[in-house]
Amino acid sequence: MADPPLTGAPRIDVAVIGGGPAGLAAATALKEAGIGRVVVLEREPQAGGIPRHCGHPPFGMREFGRILRGPVYAARLVARAERAGVEIRTLATVAGIRPGGHLLVALPEGLIDLAARRVTYATGVRETPRAARLIGGARVQGVMNTGALQSMVYLKGRRPFRRPVIIGSELVAFSAIMTCRHAGIRPVAMIEAAPRITARWPAALYPRLAGVPLLTGTRLLEIRGGPRVTGVSVAGPDGQKREIACDGVVLSGQFTPEASLARLGHLALDPGTGGPVVDQWGRCSDPSYFATGNLLRPVETAGWSWAEGRRCGRWVAEDLAGRLPAPSGALKLETSDPRLKYVMPQRIALPRSGSGMGDLQLRVTRPVRGELCALNESGILWRRKIHALPERRMLVPLADLALPGGAGTIRFEIREETA
Amino acid sequence: MLQQGDGKIHPRRIPDEAAHDVVIIGGGVVGCAMARRFTLEGARVALLEKAPDILDGASKANSAILHTGFDAPEGSLELECIREGYQEYLEIRRSLGLVHECDGALVVAWNEAEEAALEAIRARAHANGVGDVEIIGQAELRRREPNLSHRARAAALVPGEGIVDPWSAPHAYLAHGLANGARLVTSCEVTGGAFDGGAWQLETTRGPVRATSVINCAGLYGDLVDRALLGEARFQITPRKGQFVVFDKAARDLVTSIILPVPNERTKGIVVFPTVFGNLAVGPTAEDQQSRTDASTDTETLRALIEDGIAKIPALKGMPVTAVYAGLRPATEEKDYRIATTPAKNWITVGGIRSTGLSAALGIARHVFALYREMGHRHDPLPDPAGARANMLAESGPRDWKQPGHGEIVCHCELVTRREIEAALKGPLAARSLAGLKRKTRATMGRCQGFYCTARLAELTDGHFEMPLAEEIGHG
Structure with missing residues (x-):
C-alpha cells in the first residue's frame, strides 16, 4: 500500500531528518512507543546512511549481536524500521527548517511545506574537506575524503586513483586503507601530524599489516600537480621538507556535524561540537526539534549513534505525552578551556528527571594529563583525574556531578599536572 | 562535426x-x-x-x-x-x-588618511559619469551595515555596483x-x-x-x-595571482553591499563580497609571479584573508570556510x-x-x-x-531543485539536480572536465566539497570527461 501524502491527513507526529543509524533507530523507537505517524526524510536514493558505503565489517554487534558488513547492516536497520511501521521517504531533501516543526522539503515532484509535531534531527557527520582545512597547493583532481572514496568503491565499483597518500590516523583512516585494498589501490603512505596514531589499538597495527608506511609527526604542506595530483610536500618530525609522489590524496577524519540546516535556520549551535545546542534529552533551542547521533558531536561509531537514536526516540515519545519538563529553566554547561574541544549536552533542563542522557560527553584537543574540574561562581563542584587523548570518548556520569538545583552556569576546565 | x-x-x-x-x-x-x-x-x-x-x-x-x-x-x-x-x-x-543583484558597494575608510581620500573617489566617480556616488558618514554606514566593525569611519557609496x-x-x-x-x-x-x-x-x-x-x-x-x-x-604578461576564501552560506547576510577598501596605485585591494550563490567571500590578494598556470593557494595567505575578513566583519569569527581558490589576472x-x-x-x-x-x-x-x-x-x-x-544558479532565483521533475538532487550542498547535470553534459557547450561541470552547475562547490556526491558524479559523467573522475575496478 502506498504511503499517504506527506501533507494533509493524518498529521505527521514526528519527522526524522536523516535515515542513517541514529535516525532509523529513533524512528523505530518512536513507533515501538506507540507514536502514530513517523516519517524518515532521507535525501539519498536509499536509507541507511554512511554504513551503506562501508563495504567492510565490523558493524552490528550492539544492534544485531553479530558482525556485519556496512551495507548489510544498513539494510537490516531499514527493514527493522519498516517492520515497525516507519514511513521512509527517499530522495526527500530538507532544504530549510522553521520554528515549530515546519520543514521545507524538496522532492523530485516538487517543493512541499511539511508540518510535524516534533522533528528529530539526525543528519550525522562528514569529514572536513580540503578547503576548510586550508591546505595549500594546486587545485587538482584526485583529492577527496574517505566518505567519497568509499562510496566510489563500494557503491559504484570505481577507483579514482591507484597510489594515494592517506592523511590522518583516526579510525576512519584505517577504513580508508581497507577500502583501498578492496579496490586494488595501494596507498603510498599514511601521514599523521601528531607524534602518535589517533585511533586506538588494534587499528593502529593495521597499516603495518597492510604494508602502508606510517609517517607520524609529519605535516602535509602542499598538494602538487595539474590537472591531476602528482605529489604532496610534507614536513617531517625534524622539520625537513620532502616530496612524496602519489596520484591522489585521501583526507580522512576531522569530522564535523552536518548541521547546515541549523546554521542556516534558527537553532542555536555550539562552536565546540559544531552541532546544535541540546539539553539532556537532545532537545534543541526550539523545543520542537530534537538532535541525535553524530550530529550531536564528532564522532562515534554507527552502533553508538544507533543507541543514542533509540534513546532519543523514547524521549521524543515522552515529550509528545507531555512528560518532559518545559524548557524554561536550565543549567548551562560550557568551557572556554582550549584543551577541551566540547562538552555535550550544553544544557541541563530543570527540574531534572530520571530520564535523559546519563553522561556528559567531552573531548580534549590534545593529550592531557591532569584534573578535569567543574566550577561555578562558588568554586570547584567536582573534579576527576584524567589522562585523555584527542578523539577519544570521555564520559562523566551526570549523577556524579552533584550539580546545583537551580539555574546557572557550570564551567569545565583542566588543571594540568606539572612535572 | x-x-x-x-x-x-x-x-x-x-x-x-x-x-x-x-x-x-x-x-x-x-x-x-x-x-x-x-x-x-x-x-x-x-x-x-x-x-x-x-x-x-x-x-x-x-x-x-x-x-x-x-x-x-x-x-x-x-x-x-x-x-x-x-x-x-x-x-x-x-x-x-x-x-544581477545590485545592492551597491561601499568603499570603506578605516583610518583618517583613507577618510580623507574618499572625496577624491567621489570626484573621480562623478567625472567618470557615475553621478550617484556619495559619501556617507559613520552613522549612516552603521545603519546600512550593522555587522561591519565599528572601526569603519565613513564610506563612499556606489549604488550601481552589483x-x-x-x-x-x-x-x-x-x-x-x-x-x-x-x-x-x-x-x-x-x-x-x-x-x-x-x-x-x-x-x-x-x-x-x-x-x-x-x-x-x-x-x-x-x-x-x-x-x-x-x-x-x-x-x-606578468600574471598576478589573487587568492580568495569563501565562507559558509550562513555568512551571506552579514553584509548587504560589497565592501571595498580604498584602493592603492597597484590594486583594488581586498574586497569582502557576497556572491549570487549565497556565500560571502574575501579576496583577492595581488601576488606577481612568472608562472601562467600556478594558481595555487597557500595556508598562510588564506589565514591572513580570513583575519582580514574578521577585522572588517567580526561576526565572521568561527564561520566555516566553504571553499578557497586562486585566480591569475593577465597584468602587463x-x-x-x-x-x-x-x-x-x-x-x-x-x-x-x-x-x-x-x-x-x-x-x-x-x-x-x-x-x-x-x-x-x-x-x-x-x-x-x-x-x-x-543557467540559473543564483540562490535567490528559480533554481531547478525547486521545480518538479528534476530527477534527484545530486549535490546536496549546492542543491544541483540530475536534470541540471545531464543538461550540462549535452550540446555544443557540453562540459568536458569536472572543472567545466562545476562552472556550469556548481556541483561539488558547496561546503562538503564532494564528500556526498563525488561517487554519483563519477557515474553520471562516465564517458564525458577527457580526464575521468574514476575508472571501473577491473580485475588485475
Whole structure:
C-alpha cells in the first residue's frame, strides 16, 4: 500500500531528518512507543546512511549481536524500521527548517511545506574537506575524503586513483586503507601530524599489516600537480621538507556535524561540537526539534549513534505525552578551556528527571594529563583525574556531578599536572 | 562535426576547413563576448579554446562583481569598455536570463588618511559619469551595515555596483553566438600559423583552421600568441595571482553591499563580497609571479584573508570556510587594456584585460568590432538572431531543485539536480572536465566539497570527461 501524502491527513507526529543509524533507530523507537505517524526524510536514493558505503565489517554487534558488513547492516536497520511501521521517504531533501516543526522539503515532484509535531534531527557527520582545512597547493583532481572514496568503491565499483597518500590516523583512516585494498589501490603512505596514531589499538597495527608506511609527526604542506595530483610536500618530525609522489590524496577524519540546516535556520549551535545546542534529552533551542547521533558531536561509531537514536526516540515519545519538563529553566554547561574541544549536552533542563542522557560527553584537543574540574561562581563542584587523548570518548556520569538545583552556569576546565 | 549529439567524447576530428571570417583565440569571458558580438554582426566565427572547457584561464576565478567604472582611470579605454559593458549587460539581462543583484558597494575608510581620500573617489566617480556616488558618514554606514566593525569611519557609496554569476554570464554570451552559427572548438591550442596576404591559416592541436581575421583573446597567453604568430608582442604578461576564501552560506547576510577598501596605485585591494550563490567571500590578494598556470593557494595567505575578513566583519569569527581558490589576472607593464590592431595582417590583439574583464567584456567586444570595421571589414548584422538562456544558479532565483521533475538532487550542498547535470553534459557547450561541470552547475562547490556526491558524479559523467573522475575496478 502506498504511503499517504506527506501533507494533509493524518498529521505527521514526528519527522526524522536523516535515515542513517541514529535516525532509523529513533524512528523505530518512536513507533515501538506507540507514536502514530513517523516519517524518515532521507535525501539519498536509499536509507541507511554512511554504513551503506562501508563495504567492510565490523558493524552490528550492539544492534544485531553479530558482525556485519556496512551495507548489510544498513539494510537490516531499514527493514527493522519498516517492520515497525516507519514511513521512509527517499530522495526527500530538507532544504530549510522553521520554528515549530515546519520543514521545507524538496522532492523530485516538487517543493512541499511539511508540518510535524516534533522533528528529530539526525543528519550525522562528514569529514572536513580540503578547503576548510586550508591546505595549500594546486587545485587538482584526485583529492577527496574517505566518505567519497568509499562510496566510489563500494557503491559504484570505481577507483579514482591507484597510489594515494592517506592523511590522518583516526579510525576512519584505517577504513580508508581497507577500502583501498578492496579496490586494488595501494596507498603510498599514511601521514599523521601528531607524534602518535589517533585511533586506538588494534587499528593502529593495521597499516603495518597492510604494508602502508606510517609517517607520524609529519605535516602535509602542499598538494602538487595539474590537472591531476602528482605529489604532496610534507614536513617531517625534524622539520625537513620532502616530496612524496602519489596520484591522489585521501583526507580522512576531522569530522564535523552536518548541521547546515541549523546554521542556516534558527537553532542555536555550539562552536565546540559544531552541532546544535541540546539539553539532556537532545532537545534543541526550539523545543520542537530534537538532535541525535553524530550530529550531536564528532564522532562515534554507527552502533553508538544507533543507541543514542533509540534513546532519543523514547524521549521524543515522552515529550509528545507531555512528560518532559518545559524548557524554561536550565543549567548551562560550557568551557572556554582550549584543551577541551566540547562538552555535550550544553544544557541541563530543570527540574531534572530520571530520564535523559546519563553522561556528559567531552573531548580534549590534545593529550592531557591532569584534573578535569567543574566550577561555578562558588568554586570547584567536582573534579576527576584524567589522562585523555584527542578523539577519544570521555564520559562523566551526570549523577556524579552533584550539580546545583537551580539555574546557572557550570564551567569545565583542566588543571594540568606539572612535572 | 566536432561534437556528437550524445555529448560523449568521441575520437578527435580535425575541424573542417570551411573558411571563417574571424577566429577568436581564447574562450575566456572576453572571447565569449567577442564571439557573440561578431556573430550577431554577421561574421562567421570560430572560437578556439585550448582547455577542454571554456573559462579555464583568468576567467575561472574572480570576484564576480559587475563594476560601474567609478574608480577606473580617467580617459582610459578600460573606463570606456566598463561603461559600455555595464550598459549592455543591463540591456541583455532579461533576454539572456542573466543575474544581477545590485545592492551597491561601499568603499570603506578605516583610518583618517583613507577618510580623507574618499572625496577624491567621489570626484573621480562623478567625472567618470557615475553621478550617484556619495559619501556617507559613520552613522549612516552603521545603519546600512550593522555587522561591519565599528572601526569603519565613513564610506563612499556606489549604488550601481552589483554581483553577477561569473560563469553563467559568459556561457550565455557564447551560447548566444553558438545559437546563431558560431563554432566552438575546445582542447584546441594554436601552435602556429601564417598569413598569406588575404587570410590566416592557423595550425592547432586539432588541425588547421582558416580565417580571414584573427582576434587574440588569449588572456594569460596573449603576449605569447602575438609573439608566435606576429613575430613580436607589444606587451609582456606578468600574471598576478589573487587568492580568495569563501565562507559558509550562513555568512551571506552579514553584509548587504560589497565592501571595498580604498584602493592603492597597484590594486583594488581586498574586497569582502557576497556572491549570487549565497556565500560571502574575501579576496583577492595581488601576488606577481612568472608562472601562467600556478594558481595555487597557500595556508598562510588564506589565514591572513580570513583575519582580514574578521577585522572588517567580526561576526565572521568561527564561520566555516566553504571553499578557497586562486585566480591569475593577465597584468602587463601598464594599467590600461592593451588592445591594438595590426591591419596589414588582419589581426587584433586584445590583451592585458587585467581585473575588470567580467564587467567590461561586452564593451570590449563592441570596441573591438568597431576597430574591425575600421580595418575595412563589412558584414550584414543578423536580422532576427535566435535567443539563448543562461543557467540559473543564483540562490535567490528559480533554481531547478525547486521545480518538479528534476530527477534527484545530486549535490546536496549546492542543491544541483540530475536534470541540471545531464543538461550540462549535452550540446555544443557540453562540459568536458569536472572543472567545466562545476562552472556550469556548481556541483561539488558547496561546503562538503564532494564528500556526498563525488561517487554519483563519477557515474553520471562516465564517458564525458577527457580526464575521468574514476575508472571501473577491473580485475588485475
